[in-house]
Amino acid sequence: MSQPRSMKATSQQSTARKASTAKKTTTAKKAPARTTTAGKRAAKQTLARSGQAAAVVSLGEFLGTAGTLTIGQRKLLVEQALLMLEQNYVHLPLKAAMHAVNPLQRLRVMRSRMERQTGETMEPEWIFHRQMSSIFHSVRDLHTNYLLPVPFAGKIAFLPFMIEKCYDAAGAEHYLMTRTVTGYSAPQFGAGAEVTHWNGTPIARAVALNGAQFAGSNDAANLARGLESLTLRPLVIQSPPDEDWVTLTYIGLDGSTQELREQWKVTTNLPPMTDLDAISETSASMGLDLDSDEKARAKKVLYIRDVIELEGGQSSAELSAPAAVSGADLPTTMPGVFRAREVVTPYGTFGHLRIFTFSVQNPVAFRDEFARLAAALPQNGLIVDVRDNGGGHIYASEFTLQTLTPRHISPEPVQFISTPLNLRICRRHKDNPSGIDLGPWFDSLDLATETGAAYSAAKPITPEDGANDIGQTYHGPVVLITDARVYSATDIFAAGFADHEIGTILGVDDNTGAGGANVWTHGLLAALLNEPPPPDPTSPYEALPNGANLRVAIRRTLRVGELSGTPVEDVGVQPHATHRMTRADLLDGNVDLLNKAGSLLAAMPHRRLGVSTSLSGTTLTVTLDVDGIDRVDIYLDDRPISSEDLADAPLNIDILEVAPGQLLRADGYQEGALVASRRNRV
Template sequence: MSTTVAQPTHTLPDSIGLDAFLERAADDPLPLADRYRLVAAARVLLEELYVHLPLKRAMHATDPVQRLRLLERRLRPLSEPQFHAELAGVFRELRDLHTGYQLPDPYRGHVATLGFLVERYVDPDGRPHHIVSKIDRSLVHAGFDVGAELETWNGVPIERTIERNAAAQAGSNPDARLARGLEALTLRSLRTGPPPDERWVLLTYRTRAGRRRETRLPWRVRAAEWRAGRAQDPVPTLATSLGIDAGNEATRQIKRALFAPPQARRPSPRAFRGVVAYRTQRLRGRSYGYLRIFSFNVSGARLFAEHLARMVARAPSEGLIVDIRGNPGGHVPAAESALQILSGHPVVPVSFSLPTTRSALVLARSNPSFRVWSSSIRDAVETGEVHSQGFPLTDPEAVTAGLPRYTGPKILITDALSYSAADIFAAGFQDNDLGPVLGTAWRSGGGGANVWTHELLRVWLPELLGELPRGAGFRVALRRATRTRGNVDVPLEDLGVQADEVHELTERDVTGRNQDLLTAAAALLS
C-alpha cells in the first residue's frame, strides 16, 4: 500500500473547521455557579418528571440520580469540555434519545460532519461491507467517491470502529445502537453530545476499481438551520405534542443540505415537500406507489394529512410502499393522522401516561389539557402505580374528517433509526392491521414517549424549574406511549416495533435506489 496520504483539494462548503469552532466556544467558559444550576435542574427533571425512570433503572442497571449527586460533588476540578461530557454521559446511559442535556451556545444548532455517509450491506456470502454511499462533491478525490469501501478508520478495522462507536451511542436496543454507531462515524450533533475527540480521521479504503488508498479528512462544523442570522435548534422548544430525537433531526437536515438533489433542498426543512416525497415505481411487472416520509417534524396535523391525502390519491390500486427509514419522529398527531389516511376504518391510537409524582400531579392540575390524568396520579398514593392511566393524545378520525383514504394493500419499511413518532406510526400500522412491516433491522429505534423541553415545563411549573444559563437546555420524556389492540399496554420505549420480515441491505440498495429492498417489499405485497 502506498504511504502517500491523499487529501481533498477543496473544503466542505458553508462550514468551519472543528478547531476554529471549539476555540470560539472556549472564549467564554461557563461559570461554576451555572454548572451547579444545570446539575440541580437535571436532578429535578429526572426525579420528578421523567416517566421512564423505573424502566431504565431495571433494564439498563443505571442510577442517573446518584450519578448526578456525585457529579455535583466533583464539579470543581472538571474542565468545561469534561463537564459537558459528564453531564451528557449521565443521560446517555439512559438509552433514551428523548431525554438529554442540550449544550449551551455556541453548540446550539450545529453539527460536526466529515461530509460523507457510510452504509453497510451484506454480500451473498454473508460478508459485511461498509462503503461510501453519499458524499459532497467537493470532497471527491483519489477514487474516494460513492462506492469506495472502507477498511480501517484511524488504523482500526472498520467493523471494530463501528462496534466501539455503537457502545458510545444512546440507542435503546442493540439494532438502534449499531445503526447510530454507523451514522455517528461521520455526523455528530453538537447540541446533544460532546464534539469528536479527533480533529481529522485517517481512512484506508478501496476504490471501485479495487485500488487500496489512504486519505485524511478533517471534521467540519455546519449549522442545521439559520434564523435571524444565527444557528437555531431545528425542533420547536414550546410544542406540546412532539415525539422526536432532536439530535437526529439536526443531522437529517445536514444530510438533506449536503446530499439531496438540488430541487429537494429548496423547500424549508419543515415544509411538507421537505419531509415527504412520492413516486410511482415499477416492480415485478406491476406499478406501486412509493411514499417516503423522512420526518414528522411539521407544524400541524391537518395540513400534513391533506398533503399526504393528495399524494396517495395518485397511488395505483396494486399497492403502496410506505418507507420511514431514518425518520427521527416529530409531531405525534401528524403521525397518527397519517395512519388514518392509509386506513379504510378508524385507527386506534397509542395511549400516553404520566409518572405518578408530586410534580406530575401539579402539572396535571395546572394545565387544562392534562386534567384527564390527574385522578389516577392522585390515586397512586394508595395503589402504588408508577404510571398514570393511559389516554390518547390524538383523535385521528376527527383530524382527517372529510379527507380521502387509501384502502389498497400497503407495506411499511422501517429501520433501527425510525424513532419516536415514527415508532408510534409503525406500531399503529402493525396494531391496526394495515399491512406487514418489512425492516432492514429486526426492531425500530424504540422511542416511546411525548417529549417536553425544560423551557416548556417552566411555563407550567415556574416554582419548580428555574431559568437555565446561556441557552442550555434539557429534553425529557414526560408521557410514555403504550400500544393498543393485540399489544395493549406494551411500551414502545426500548422495545420498538418488531418487523414481520427482515431484508438485509445489498450493494444495489446502498449505491442505487434501494432496488432489492423495494423488490422485496413488492413481493410481500403481491
C-alpha cells in the same frame, strides 16, 4: 468515539491539519451575525434562496470559541438535570431495571465533587460536557438528552462523505461510501468505494465502539447510530470528536487500497421546525428523536441543497404549490417531508411514498398531502417507507393511519409517572387554560397520592375524532418499510400500523428504534408553571445558562390491539419480514429492497371499492364498482341505509330523501370481515 482532550486547538494541531491528503470543500462567505430566533430563520432563508452555504470552519477553530461556563452554572445544570430525571422522567424505573443504571446517583456524585471545586480548580469544560452527556446516554433513551450550550447549539461537525452498510450474498457486512459533498474528491474515492478501517480500527469494530457512546434502545439502534455518527454529529446533542482528523483505509473504485486523512469541519445547521420550549399544542405533542432530526436537516445542508432552496431555508415547509425535487418524483407541497414516485419491480408497478419526518406544524395538512400523493400513485399497491425517520408531531403520525385502513383508529394512550411535580403541572393545566389540556391525567395522578400507583391513567394524546375524521382513502395493499433509526412518533406510526393490521411490515433491521414517548424540554416544563399568569413563585425550574437545555420523555406510550398495554419503549415494533441491504440498494436506488416490497405486495389481497354518486332532487344514485369484496353496507350520516350482496358489479342503488351535504359511507366486506371503506360527501 472518544471525547475532546482540549477545547483549544494548539498551533501544532493547526499545522498538522494542513497535511490532510484529501481535497478540501470550498468555504462559503460567512453569514451575517443574528440573534433572535426569527432573525436566524430569516437569514437562513436568505442564504438558501441565494444558493450560498453557511460558513465552514475546522473543528479546532470552532473549539477555540468554547469553554465559558462558570462553576455556578455547571452546578445549576446538574441540579436541574436531577430535578427532571427524578420528578419528570417517565422511563426511570424501566431503564434502571433493564440497563442496570443509576443516573440520579451519578448526578449526585458529580454534584458532590463540584462542591469541592472552585473556578480555578474546576475541570476543563469538555470534561463536564462529556460527563453530563454520558449520564444521559446511559439510560439509552434518545428522548432524554443533555443539550450543550453555545457555541455548540445549532452546529454540526461533519466529514464530507456518508458511509452506509450493506451485505453480500453470504451475509458478510460491507461499508460503502454513498455520498460526498459537492466538489469533494480523493483518489479513487466516491460512491461505491469500500471502507475497511477507521483510524486503524476495523470498520465494523469502530462502528460498534462508536455506537456504545450514543446508545439506542437495542443493539440494532446502537449500530445504526454508531455508523451515522462516524461522519456526522449534531454538536447540540453529541460531544465533539476527540480527533481533529480521521484516517480512512478504503478499497478504491479501481480495486486499489487507498488511505485518506480528512479533517473534521463545523458548520451551521438548518433551524428546527418549531420552538420546542414554547407553550403550544405542537411542542406539547412532539415525539421526536432530536439526534435524528438534527442529522436529517444536516444532510440537507450537506447533500440536498435543492430541497433547501424549495423550502426557503425553513425546515418541513409547506409550499403554496407542489414542486418536484427530481424528474421522477410526483410534485409535492412538502418536498422536505415526502418523496412520491412509481417503482417498477418484477412483480408489478407500485407506489413508493417516503416519509422523511413527521416534524410539521400542521398535522392535518400532513395527512391530506399524504392522502393526495397516495391517490396519485398506482392503486394496486403502496410502499410506505419511513426509514431514518426520527418522528415529530404525534398527531401527524396517528392522523395518517386512517387513510390506509377501514378500521377505526385507536390512538396510543400515554401515561405520566406519578410524582408531586407532574401532579402540580397537571393541576395547573387541567382546565386547558394554555391550549395544553392535561385534565385527562389529573384525577388519576391526584388519586395516586393515596393509592401509591406508579403511573397515571393511560389516555391518548392524539384526538380520537381527528384520527378518524376522513377514513380510508387508499384501498390497495400496503407494505411499511422500517429500520432501527425509526423512533418516537414514527415508532408510534409503526406500532399503530401493526396494531390495526393495516399491512405487512418489512424491516431493514430486526426492530425499530423502540422510542415510545412524548418528549418535553426543560423550557416547556418551566413555561407550564409560569403560564397562564401569574407565574408559580415556587417553581423549581431555573433558567439554564448559555442556551443549554434538557429533554426528558414525559409520557410513555402503550400499544393497542392484541398487544394492548405493552410499552413501545425498549420493545419497539418487529417486522413481519426482513431484508438486508445490498450493494445495489446503496448504489442503485434501493432496487433490491423495493423488489422485496413488491413481492410482498403481489402476494397480498387486492381490493377495490369504487363509489360514485349522483343527486337528482332528493334521490341519490350510488354506483358501486368493487373487486375482492362480496358485500357493501351503506350509511348516510352514520345511519344504516342498505346492505347489498354483490354478485355482480357495478351495481346502482337509489336512496330517497337525501339532502346535499350529507355524508355517505360505504363499508366493504369479504367473507364477513371489513376490508375497505369509503366516504363521499353528497
